[in-house]
Amino acid sequence: MKIVELKNLVKIYDDSEVKVKAVDNINLSFEEGDFAAIVGPSGSGKTTLLNLLGGLDTPTEGEIVVNGTDIGDLSSSELINFRLQNIGFVFQAYNLIPVLTAKENVEFIMELQGKKRKERSQRSMELLSAVGLKERVHSRPSRLSGGQQQRVAVARALASKPKFVLADEPTANLDSKSTETLLDIMEKLNKEEKITFIFSTHDQRVVKKAHRVITVEDGHVVSDEKRK
């Protein structure tokens, strides 16, 4: 089942002096359960593509249809709510809320959704257990390693029960062991819970694990390889 579809997507950055076509007429779709990596050299447009997919940026032309909704038609406040309900984010620098514990970080997004305390608590415990951090639920991010923080970020991304999770260079700041653990967890969640992950990455370890690799160069999709 298609959950995201990009149609004739164009993104031009125009700062009055220079016009940059970061995404140039991309047509792409993602199915439920995809475990896809968007790869390409720096400046190829993969982060822009990810931002467009996540509704963090608006396209100059074309459509982004998520679950039947063209997110280009949404106002900025509708878009924020759309992201809250439909998209999970994992960032390169983890970006957890430093004053909250791991559990509170996971619960925070559910509170934004208006979920009840009991449900929040139960789901955050389940997710933190799933990412192997059951013992660290009350630790603040500063007390966690980079790998552990990124696992909390994954738990947070899944807390809102999103249609798909966007992960921008999720392993860029992690050592090999943490990367392996993180990727194993995400792969397991993908396999067992059918959660769709879309990565942008340079990391060959991620590329190796990905079931689908989309290569972007100069704003174009130059290859789209499905492995499994």
Place this chain on the structure above:
Amino acid sequence: MIWSVSWRNVWRNKTRSMVIITAIALGVFAGVYTIAFMFGWINQRINAVINTEISHIQVHHPEYIETNDAHDYIPDIKTIQSAAENKTQVKAASSRVLSTCMISSAETGSGLQLVGINPEKEQQVTNLHEKLIEGNYFEETKKNQLVIGKKLADKLKVKLRSKVVVTLTEMDGTLTGGAFRITGIYQTANSEYDERKAFVRASDLKNLIKIDENAGHELAILLNENNMEQKVADQLKAEFSNLEVMSWLEIMPDMKMMNESMNLMMYIFVVIILLALGFGIVNTMLMVILERIKEIGMLMAIGMNKVRIFTMIVLETIYLSLTGGVIGIALAVVLTAITGKTGLNLSLWAEGLNSLGFDAVIYPEIGFDAVIVVTLLVILTGVIAAIYPARKAIKLKPADALRIEM
């Protein structure tokens, strides 16, 4: 959780928060303590006006205030006194006979107003008997006793038991005089009052100026509580429309104006302090936003809407302001409680203060309403100071904010 996140955010950079909290606390402390000082100062003067000089209400012949003429008297002042005393709001009333006269000692002379009183009644209305620094308050049975102010005693170079001669006019205009012995010397905070007023028994003065036994020039009325004077005065005005009934605020409109303008000035003073602090808070919050651009971008990305982000920053600013404000108010209240008992001795400036009618020892005091007003002003400062930084935060675009390298 936004409340909790905002509170915890305040303590992320403890040093910076403590600096701004200390600045707010000091500013609010200075503002509140100044209010307490001024309230104490003004209230002492008002209490002196009510309890020593004027009482809550005075009744005169309609012309007397203008003319100060002894012929403008109330023929049956006892009836008015009884009517006043029958009112539940009235604590006591004292009738007086007044005469402008010359007082002479062996050394020199001075003009003054001689006040003929019934000491027993007068003690229930004024506290002059508590202001005696020498002698007694008409305790002797002898005739022609005189209680004068210290400033007048110094001016006349007389002491207790000294004899002075009072020269005045009888009701028929004949010049007359009487010899009085000084049996008491008083001192109030108002040196001009001390110089201009001397007290004798009403019977002695009535004999001297030959006025009717039931007549009097002034009825001073003390009420059971403040702020009732206008209501009671209006009732008496309705009952005795042929007389002039005035509350102390009407007799001394300058006091009313001073009281009101001082209140206004104090709040302006606090607002200026808070305005200055407000800019400090804006600066701090702008730094906070700058430091947390990426985090705010992340919050927007994961679905925190602008209203919530705005609220989070406003709450953070209010917590910052309120923490400093509460500390400042608490310090000021404690110091007010201490100095309200011990008093602040300004005797270095006693002469100047006394000449204006003010006491040289100030007892600061602060009302609950002033504390509430200052607290609300602190919160308002926090809210206003938060608007600009919070607007900056919500204008961020998540994609741009996340891209920024800190």
